[in-house]
Amino acid sequence: MNQAAINLIAVFVFLITLSTLLEPLIHLSPTIPILTMVGFLGIATLDNFSFQGKGGMIVLDWLARFSPENPDRILHDETGHFLVAQLLGIPVTGYTLSAWEAWKLGQPGQGGVTLEDSEIIAQQLEKGKIGVSMVELYCNIWMAGIAAENVVFKSAEGGGDDKAKLNQFLQALGFEEKIFEQKQRFYLLQAKNSDSGQLG
The missing domain is CATH 4.10.860 (DNA Excision Repair, Uvrb; Chain A)
Known part of the structure; x- marks a missing residue:
C-alpha cells in the first residue's frame, strides 16, 4: 500500500x-x-x-485528477518514458494515463507505457541471463518519467511505480537494497540527460 x-x-x-x-x-x-x-x-x-491495492490506486488517481496540474504531470511523465524508449530503440506498443485504464488492460500500477519486449526481459531475468546493456536500457526508461517531470516542472510528484519497478528489477539481479537509491539517482541522471535534449 x-x-x-x-x-x-x-x-x-x-x-x-x-x-x-x-x-x-x-x-x-x-x-x-x-x-x-x-x-x-x-x-x-x-x-x-x-487486488494488491488497485482499488485504492484507482480512487487516489481519480481524486488527484481534481488538481489542475496533475494531468499535465502524468502526461509529461509518460512522455518521458516514451521518448527515452524510442531514443534507445525499444518499441512502445501502448500506454495508459490513469490507474483505471491500466486496470482495464491488466497492467500493474497506475499506468504507463507498454514496451514490446518486456516479456522477453522477464524471461531472461528468470533464467538469470540478461545483458548489461539491456539492464541499462530498461533502467533508463523507468527513470525517464521522473526525469521528464523534473525537467518540465522542476520537481517530480509521481514516479513511485517507476522506482518500485527499478527496485524490483535490481533485486532480481541480486543487488543489495542499500544500493537501490544510488542506482535510482544514477539512472535518473542518465534519463534526465536523454530527456532534456528532447523536452528542454
Whole structure:
C-alpha cells in the first residue's frame, strides 16, 4: 500500500473518530461511525489483499485528477518514458494515463507505457541471463518519467511505480537494497540527460 493510501485511511479514521466525539452535539448514533469505519477498513483490507491495492490506486488517481496540474504531470511523465524508449530503440506498443485504464488492460500500477519486449526481459531475468546493456536500457526508461517531470516542472510528484519497478528489477539481479537509491539517482541522471535534449 502506498503512502497516499495510508494517509487517506488515516484521515478517514480521524474524521470518524471526530464524528464519534462530536456525536452528542450532532445527535448521531455511535453505531453509524463505527459501522462506517469497519466497512471502510474491511473494503481497504480486501482491496489490499485481493487486488494488491488497485482499488485504492484507482480512487487516489481519480481524486488527484481534481488538481489542475496533475494531468499535465502524468502526461509529461509518460512522455518521458516514451521518448527515452524510442531514443534507445525499444518499441512502445501502448500506454495508459490513469490507474483505471491500466486496470482495464491488466497492467500493474497506475499506468504507463507498454514496451514490446518486456516479456522477453522477464524471461531472461528468470533464467538469470540478461545483458548489461539491456539492464541499462530498461533502467533508463523507468527513470525517464521522473526525469521528464523534473525537467518540465522542476520537481517530480509521481514516479513511485517507476522506482518500485527499478527496485524490483535490481533485486532480481541480486543487488543489495542499500544500493537501490544510488542506482535510482544514477539512472535518473542518465534519463534526465536523454530527456532534456528532447523536452528542454
